Amino acid sequence: MRPDLEIISDLIAPESRVLDLGCGSGALLFHLQAHKSVNGYGLEIDREQILECVAKGVNVIEQDLDEGLSHFSDDSFDFVVMTETLQAVKRPDQVIAEMLRIGREAIVTFPNFGHLACRLQIALKGRMPVTGHLPNQWYDTPNIHMCTFRDFEQFCREKGIPIRERFVVNNVYNNNWLINRLPNLFGITAYYRIGRA
Template identity: 45%
Template sequence: MTELRPDLALIAQNVAKGTRVLDVGCGDGTLLQVLRDERQCQVNGMEIDPGDVAECVGKGLSVIQGDADKDLAFYPDGAFDYAILSQTLQTTMRPDQVMEELLRIGRKAFVSFPNFAHWRVRLSLLWGGRMPVTRLLPVAWYETPNIHHLTVSDFRAFVEERGIKVEEAWYLSGDRLRGTSVANFRAEHAIFLLSRS
């Protein structure tokens, strides 16, 4: 399989071959390309950045310019087997509404996000008293696209309150998997596979 960021690699490995996929916030289309070429999926993408959209189109990918907060409403119910939102939830204005739309248009949804309760983030706040700049959160607070800082525990409570089923969850530190019991403290990233059934 093509070299992917660790959370994207996990998603790619767990998308069933030959399925219909929408990647919301698809960036340069790297995941879509792998799903199309190596998993024989029918892929579509939505990306807010026009430069990334142009790059995707240049790779022969079906990607439109759109905003997850506004434009998911235009897709019909159940249009995809999987809707993917990788490292994008925390950048949306209304994550709750975006999640509802994902689970409306996709039978299942993959959601990945940085865990702001990771021990390095906590330590940086405790000792330095400032918002951290780390390998995975590489920009200062005033430059970051992240507007909603969430933790693994926050997300678990969020889906439970809404009756959303967690089919599977993976927790990563770098490219290493972490156990569920230590995820809120030890995981840098979380990946959830969700459904309404």
């Protein structure tokens, strides 16, 4: 089991209804179906990934996330999950609002732009950061809305979105006292479980 999926799985209640936005090969949903008896669906646009979902017996619907989620009615799901994609969508605020309309809760993960490595590259080199967890150059990165954990939490406060759980890890999906003490400086990825205002 991939450790990142294990972390998300721990945030999801058994037998819930789950929508995974950009579900990839369906690994998370496959795990959730097998271990948590969820009723899960994935949205995916990549044809090869869709085939992998089908081979796994995962419910997958071909859809471009930029088309929006308006065809899902309110309260369709218990959890709407989006891993490592929030920073790549055109309007993260609107996506979060939609996730919390069609789902009771949302789980989002994203890379931390406030990590020490990023800060040092900007501060010392005066260059946009290129790190292990953010390998792209500024001109070809899909990540058009980078933020820090602090930015995201500020956003949630302003929108009145309660953060129910947060789990911060390093590049090998561990956390330690340093990360727990200074997550916005040492954390690579955060897993947030957020609810409705």
